Amino acid sequence: MTEEFVRKNVLRLRPYVPGKPIEEVERELGITDIIKMASNENALGPSPKAIEAMKKSLEDVALYPDGNCYQLRLAVAKHCGVEPDNLIFGNGSDDIIHMIGLTFLQQNDECLQGDVTFSQYEAAATLNDCGCCMVPMKDFTFDVDAMADRITENTKLIFIANPNNPTGTMVTQKEMERLLARMPERCFLVMDEAYYEYVESDEYPRSIEWVKEGRNVIVLRTFSKIYALAGLRVGYGIARPDIVGYINRVREPFNVNSVAMAGAIASLEDPDQVKRSRELNSSGKKYLCAEFDRMGLPYSPSEANFIWVDVKKDSVKVFKEMLKRGVIIRTGDIFGAPTHIRVTMGTKEQNERFIAALAEVLA
Numbered sequence: 001m002t003e004e005f006v007r008k009n010v011l012r013l014r015p016y017v018p019g020k021p022i023e024e025v026e027r028e029l030g031i032t033d034i035i036k037m038a039s040n041e042n043a044l045g046p047s048p049k050a051i052e053a054m055k056k057s058l059e060d061v062a063l064y065p066d067g068n069c070y071q072l073r074l075a076v077a078k079h080c081g082v083e084p085d086n087l088i089f090g091n092g093s094d095d096i097i098h099m100i101g102l103t104f105l106q107q108n109d110e111c112l113q114g115d116v117t118f119s120q121y122e123a124a125a126t127l128n129d130c131g132c133c134m135v136p137m138k139d140f141t142f143d144v145d146a147m148a149d150r151i152t153e154n155t156k157l158i159f160i161a162n163p164n165n166p167t168g169t170m171v172t173q174k175e176m177e178r179l180l181a182r183m184p185e186r187c188f189l190v191m192d193e194a195y196y197e198y199v200e201s202d203e204y205p206r207s208i209e210w211v212k213e214g215r216n217v218i219v220l221r222t223f224s225k226i227y228a229l230a231g232l233r234v235g236y237g238i239a240r241p242d243i244v245g246y247i248n249r250v251r252e253p254f255n256v257n258s259v260a261m262a263g264a265i266a267s268l269e270d271p272d273q274v275k276r277s278r279e280l281n282s283s284g285k286k287y288l289c290a291e292f293d294r295m296g297l298p299y300s301p302s303e304a305n306f307i308w309v310d311v312k313k314d315s316v317k318v319f320k321e322m323l324k325r326g327v328i329i330r331t332g333d334i335f336g337a338p339t340h341i342r343v344t345m346g347t348k349e350q351n352e353r354f355i356a357a358l359a360e361v362l363a
């Protein structure tokens with residue numbers, strides 16, 4: 001097929017580059033015993049209660065799922081302290097980013113984002129024929145004042161991943177208040193909080209309060225990260241009911257499957273698993289940061305379950321050498337940082353194996 005058949009903005013889209021799957025490395029390199037520390041998954045895995053609930057839900061897969069996610073809606077509303085009609089559910093939060101783009105963006109609108117951030121914001125802008133203004137970050141952290149300076153009469157959506165992927169850095173309540181104060185009524189702020197359950201800082205913004213105050217804010221959360229349900233695909237957005245209502249018009253009728261709903265509801269009933277995940281992450285972060293200090297490798301302060309490190313060498317070469325040692329990480333080149341890698345915190349054993357392999361590769 002020739003390119004003329006394809007929408008011009010689709011031609012400008014670049015396919016998403018995911019972390020390399022374990023099976024692919026097994027196939028390509030003929031090795032086993034591989035660990036994946038590349039996609040910010042939770043090494044502890046999901047709650048056993050969620051696994052039980054998902055097994056049980058398999059009995060009903062002949063039926064369509066509840067398109068309105070009634071039970072999950074009640075559970076998440078209670079969990080977040082919001083009303084059920086403040087919630088929109090998606091096949092992962094990726095789906096919600098996509099729906100937000102479809103709902104609000106038209107040609108000549110513009111999106112604002114940092115220049116090292118999650119790829120799907122730009123994808124949503126491009127798909128909907130909009131420009132995306134990439135505002136340079138300061139030390140890999142969003143520069144909210146510079147972002148506010150770049151707001152024009154065309155700016156429609158402002159994307160903040162907090163903590164940010166791939167850098168793990170956080171913007172504070174005070175910084176966000178400054179940005180909100182300069183955000184005109186015709187703009188929407190999308191606070192993507194995929195990693196918020198991992199945050200340890202007490203300066204983390206209370207973004208749900210802005211929704212309750214009636215601001216143009218959409219908060220995104222997911223069951224893929226701390227709840228370890230990435231393979232199921234379930235995320236949610238929190239916003240004013242009128243905003244939710246518009247997004248709901250573009251939603252596919254059954255975009256969250258019944259197994260995912262069962263797993264997500266049961267996960268919320270197991271706060272101990274969340275606590276264990278946070279503890280594992282926190283100790284892993286301390287260990288890895290201490291090792292990076294010892295090795296003289298600069299890294300960004302992380303509030304997430306991964307660390308953005310400058311290995312001071314071509315990260316693609318480092319990635320390939322790490323693969324040979326059975327460790328999958330993420331290279332920084334796709335984010336425009338050719339000597340950085342992003343590594344997801346693993347179990348104690350995985351973290352130690354990663355450090356041993358990295359020391360060998362960098363030597």
Ligand SMILES: Cc1ncc(COP(=O)(O)O)c(C=O)c1O
Nearest residue numbers: 092093094161165194222224235
């Ligand atoms: C910042 C950010 N937002 C959204 C997502 C998508 O998550 P989900 O699995 O809920 O689609 C990711 C996944 O890596 C992410 O890092």
